Amino acid sequence: MNLLARQAESLFWLGRYIERASSLARIIMVQTAFDRGRANGSSWGWLLALYDESNDFHKRYDEASSENVIRYFLNDPEHAGSVLRSLEAARSNARALRAMIATDFWMHSNRAYRRVKELPDSALNEMRLAATSEAIQIDCYALLGISSSTLYRDAGWRFFQLGLEIERADQMSRLLDVRFAQSQIGEADGELIGDFAHWTMLLRACGGHHAYRRLVSGPLQPRNVARFLIFEKSFARSISHCLRSVDQSVGELRKICRVPTPDRLLVRISDLKALVKQARKDPELVAHLHGFNDTVQRHLAELTQELSSCYFEVEVAADVAEAATAPASEVPDWVENGQPADDRDDSQDTHRVTDVDPSQSQSQSQT
Amino acid sequence: MPQLSATRDPSKPALLSNYEHDPYYCELMGDGVERRPRLLEFWQRLEQLPFDDLSVRAADALHDLYERGVTFTVYSDRDAIDRTLPFDVIPRVLTPGEWQTIESGVKQRVAALNLFLGDIYGPQKILDDGVVPRDLIESNSNFRPEMKGVALPCGTYVHIAGIDLVRGSDGEFYVLEDNARTPSGVSYVVENRHLMQRAFPDLIEGFNVRDVSDYGQKLREKLIEAAPVNSDNPQLVLLSPGVFNSAYYEHIYLAREMGVALVEGRDLVVVDKRLFAKTITGLQRVDVVYRRVDDDYLDPRAFNPDSMLGVPGIMDCLKAGTVSIANAPGTGVADDKAVYAYMPKVIKYYLGEEPILANVKTHICREKEGLAYTLEHMEELVVKPVGESGGYGIVIGPKASKKELDDCRAAVKARPENFIAQPMVQLSVCPTLTEDGVAPRHVDLRPFAVTGKETWVLPGGLTRVALRKGSIIVNSSQGGGTKDTWVLYESPGQPQSQGQTQVQPSGGHSQSQSQSQSQSQSQTQSQSLSKSQSRSQDAAGSTNDDQARGNK
Numbered sequence: 001m002n003l004l005a006r007q008a009e010s011l012f013w014l015g016r017y018i019e020r021a022s023s024l025a026r027i028i029m030v031q032t033a034f035d036r037g038r039a040n041g042s043s044w045g046w047l048l049a050l051y052d053e054s055n056d057f058h059k060r061y062d063e064a065s066s067e068n069v070i071r072y073f074l075n076d077p078e079h080a081g082s083v084l085r086s087l088e089a090a091r092s093n094a095r096a097l098r099a100m101i102a103t104d105f106w107m108h109s110n111r112a113y114r115r116v117k118e119l120p121d122s123a124l125n126e127m128r129l130a131a132t133s134e135a136i137q138i139d140c141y142a143l144l145g146i147s148s149s150t151l152y153r154d155a156g157w158r159f160f161q162l163g164l165e166i167e168r169a170d171q172m173s174r175l176l177d178v179r180f181a182q183s184q185i186g187e188a189d190g191e192l193i194g195d196f197a198h199w200t201m202l203l204r205a206c207g208g209h210h211a212y213r214r215l216v217s218g219p220l221q222p223r224n225v226a227r228f229l230i231f232e233k234s235f236a237r238s239i240s241h242c243l244r245s246v247d248q249s250v251g252e253l254r255k256i257c258r259v260p261t262p263d264r265l266l267v268r269i270s271d272l273k274a275l276v277k278q279a280r281k282d283p284e285l286v287a288h289l290h291g292f293n294d295t296v297q298r299h300l301a302e303l304t305q306e307l308s309s310c311y312f313e314v315e316v317a318a319d320v321a322e323a324a325t326a327p328a329s330e331v332p333d334w335v336e337n338g339q340p341a342d343d344r345d346d347s348q349d350t351h352r353v354t355d356v357d358p359s360q361s362q363s364q365s366q367t
Numbered sequence: 368m369p370q371l372s373a374t375r376d377p378s379k380p381a382l383l384s385n386y387e388h389d390p391y392y393c394e395l396m397g398d399g400v401e402r403r404p405r406l407l408e409f410w411q412r413l414e415q416l417p418f419d420d421l422s423v424r425a426a427d428a429l430h431d432l433y434e435r436g437v438t439f440t441v442y443s444d445r446d447a448i449d450r451t452l453p454f455d456v457i458p459r460v461l462t463p464g465e466w467q468t469i470e471s472g473v474k475q476r477v478a479a480l481n482l483f484l485g486d487i488y489g490p491q492k493i494l495d496d497g498v499v500p501r502d503l504i505e506s507n508s509n510f511r512p513e514m515k516g517v518a519l520p521c522g523t524y525v526h527i528a529g530i531d532l533v534r535g536s537d538g539e540f541y542v543l544e545d546n547a548r549t550p551s552g553v554s555y556v557v558e559n560r561h562l563m564q565r566a567f568p569d570l571i572e573g574f575n576v577r578d579v580s581d582y583g584q585k586l587r588e589k590l591i592e593a594a595p596v597n598s599d600n601p602q603l604v605l606l607s608p609g610v611f612n613s614a615y616y617e618h619i620y621l622a623r624e625m626g627v628a629l630v631e632g633r634d635l636v637v638v639d640k641r642l643f644a645k646t647i648t649g650l651q652r653v654d655v656v657y658r659r660v661d662d663d664y665l666d667p668r669a670f671n672p673d674s675m676l677g678v679p680g681i682m683d684c685l686k687a688g689t690v691s692i693a694n695a696p697g698t699g700v701a702d703d704k705a706v707y708a709y710m711p712k713v714i715k716y717y718l719g720e721e722p723i724l725a726n727v728k729t730h731i732c733r734e735k736e737g738l739a740y741t742l743e744h745m746e747e748l749v750v751k752p753v754g755e756s757g758g759y760g761i762v763i764g765p766k767a768s769k770k771e772l773d774d775c776r777a778a779v780k781a782r783p784e785n786f787i788a789q790p791m792v793q794l795s796v797c798p799t800l801t802e803d804g805v806a807p808r809h810v811d812l813r814p815f816a817v818t819g820k821e822t823w824v825l826p827g828g829l830t831r832v833a834l835r836k837g838s839i840i841v842n843s844s845q846g847g848g849t850k851d852t853w854v855l856y857e858s859p860g861q862p863q864s865q866g867q868t869q870v871q872p873s874g875g876h877s878q879s880q881s882q883s884q885s886q887s888q889s890q891t892q893s894q895s896l897s898k899s900q901s902r903s904q905d906a907a908g909s910t911n912d913d914q915a916r917g918n919k
Contacts, residue, residue, distance in 0.1 A: 316645070
């Protein structure tokens with residue numbers, strides 16, 4: 001049987017939530033380290049601006065003290081965008097998927113969740129925060145590692161990857177917007193891009209410092225750091241790389257998993273790629289960075305919506321049921337004494353199918 | 368024999384030196400006079416183990432289960448709390464001869480249940496012949512008129528059965544309850560074995576215990592056998608109420624073992640009397656549904672209209688013959704308490720055989736002799752109202768006051784058809800690890816049988832143990848745990864005659880004999896009835912999915 005729509009959706013969000021928790025933990029970790037070296041440490045208020053959560057925050061907290069903001073983002077059970085809630089959501093999705101994920105994954109998602117849920121207050125103080133957020137980070141890496149080592153490489157794997165890469169691109173675009181967020185709350189001075197220390201922090205926050213240094217020597221150029229984080233195809237967290245992975249996953253859905261990929265979905269992806277391509281030609285990109293980030297985030301949200309309407313919400317109508325046919329026998333060609341599935345030879349993998357409707361794809365796999 | 372992982376300190380008393388099981392039948396000692404050679408061997412091995420080591424390893428093993436998520440789930444406000452079912456490390460051992468009796472008895476029982484259901488939803492001969500009273504069936508709340516005249520593949524209604532057995536002080540097995548709806552607990556049978564192999568290799572090694580791990584494949588095979596006649600390459604799914612169900616782990620386990628999709632009601636849809644799953648490529652045909660959703664919640668169009676767990680229209684598919692549902696709707700009428708009393712007659716009616724596994728002697732008050740006996744011996748009997756569930760209205764003779772007995776007598780006289788009466792069964796015991804060492808604790812046994820064209824019985828079963836001293840309540844919410852259940856292979860070179868001296872060979876068990884035996888038992892166990900009454904709360908052994916209700 002094909003992957004259930006609900007399972008595909010759960011896998012997609014599983015990938016997103018792990019990446020989200022990981023990204024938040026990393027931002028907190030780097031900000032902590034970054035804060036320490038400064039004469040008068042900045043407040044953490046910019047994080048609220050970054051995620052556009054000021055209103056929600058002030059419903060429950062009086063002041064944006066570093067202590068409050070850290071709690072809000074790390075383990076506030078009322079805040080849907082906290083690391084805690086992200087891990088909880090990841091675990092809920094994992095629970096729904098338990099019949100198809102490795103036991104090890106379930107075990108570790110429990111551990112990761114419990115670690116954050118049971119954090120003592122002392123783990124959040126300035127002395128311990130770096131270690132705390134690093135441990136969370138490592139937990140998330142472990143989850144990603146178990147996933148890629150164990151997840152069955154069917155369509156479900158591609159949905160997991162799609163969730164992860166879309167979230168990763170979204171988080172990068174937010175990270176690029178930190179300076180803007182800080183200026184919003186009056187913490188960045190007039191020179192929006194000139195802060196050397198800020199861009200070093202950004203690089204470190206996404207683990208790109210070393211990679212950047214391999215490519216570019218000499219004094220750190222803010223505009224080049226930004227372009228690196230957006231365009232460098234070999235850097236796993238760059239927006240370009242994420243979009244390439246998205247493209248690849250969708251291509252594999254079509255070519256390897258025989259899942260139709262409607263034009264409207266492909267159009268969304270090519271629009272996004274065009275947007276980034278266009279930005280690359282813009283010599284003043286850094287000056288327009290906030291607008292660019294906004295557009296990227298909007299496009300990613302639309303792409304998510306499109307995936308949902310293409311795969312997660314299944315249309316039920318009598319004529320659709322007519323098209324639904326018996327699934328082909330799925331005996332792999334390596335099974336001895338099994339009926340070799342002769343429609344599964346390699347030549348078919350290169351067969352390009354664009355926007356096939358379910359009936360066509362079904363009849364194809366039946367031949 | 369393998370090396371033991373630790374050896375006993377000779378200065379301390381042996382593990383079993385204070386073990387005293389009288390007056391109950393002990394699962395490991397037999398009658399205590401003539402131990403079976405295989406059990407004796409195990410007994411000796413057990414005696415070599417140091418208690419402290421065993422306790423530590425037992426605690427580790429339980430933690431291991433928790434980490435692996437072999438849990439049932441309890442819900443509070445926001446949180447899902449996963450709990451493990453307590454596991455006792457000392458297994459319950461069944462000899463080949465004992466197993467033969469159980470296996471053939473369970474097969475016989477399941478065959479009779481299926482023939483009975485096919486009859487009462489079909490020609491109703493057994494009712495016409497007056498063997499089972501018509502109103503007992505047709506007025507039963509678990510009787511589903513929707514099933515009348517629906518032909519099922521292989522004539523199988525009860526694809527998965529869990530027949531609850533207890534063993535009396537005479538050493539005989541008795542059927543306490545038939546579970547023909549959605550019996551659960553089989554995942555623990557397999558997980559307990561895996562745990563035993565992981566954590567106590569020195570206990571199990573060399574004993575030639577029959578494997579239980581192919582349950583999933585057998586189940587799949589049997590369910591496919593029972594697919595609609597015309598379906599080619601039948602597609603099987605497991606329908607779960609969802610993650611909030613307390614037995615969700617078992618649904619996961621079974622879906623994985625069978626290699627089928629674990630679906631919820633919202634994943635399925637009926638179009639034009641055909642059932643489909645919603646997949647990423649659109650709708651896909653489904654032919655067989657192993658459902659772990661109760662009848663009431665299966666189809667809001669046919670049954671409870673408020674159910675969100677079921678699939679609207681799935682009953683139409685069943686009637687149209689496009690889908691098989693396991694177990695079929697309406698099987699609850701066959702495992703009903705009142706119908707239970709008629710099972711020996713049902714078996715004889717359809718199969719022309721005496722029951723291999725006896726019922727606990729049941730006096731049916733709607734029958735003249737039963738009524739007379741009940742009224743006469745009420746102070747030593749347990750009187751159960753048949754229509755009620757949850758143990759409501761049960762009167763335990765030996766514990767009841769004179770007024771209660773008088774009231775009960777009046778009630779039974781007024782409406783005899785509403786009552787049955789049973790003697791109290793002395794549940795057998797098994798050595799069990801407690802804080803104070805190894806002590807006897809009461810156990811029951813739920814073997815699992817799966818049926819397509821024919822019936823296969825998993826060699827083993829769920830042994831539930833009442834961990835509290837003196838208690839015979841085996842369910843997890845009240846201090847119950849489980850044990851690994853070993854069915855031994857015939858040992859090559861070992862004479863079997865000794866192993867079979869205690870058990871009736873299959874097929875030859877006389878009902879009247881066991882009845883007289885059970886009647887002569889002493890009546891000290893008032894708890895024996897609350898066991899079945901509290902069973903519905905049991906995560907590992909529930910016939911009703913409580914969470915399924917709470918979650919609708």
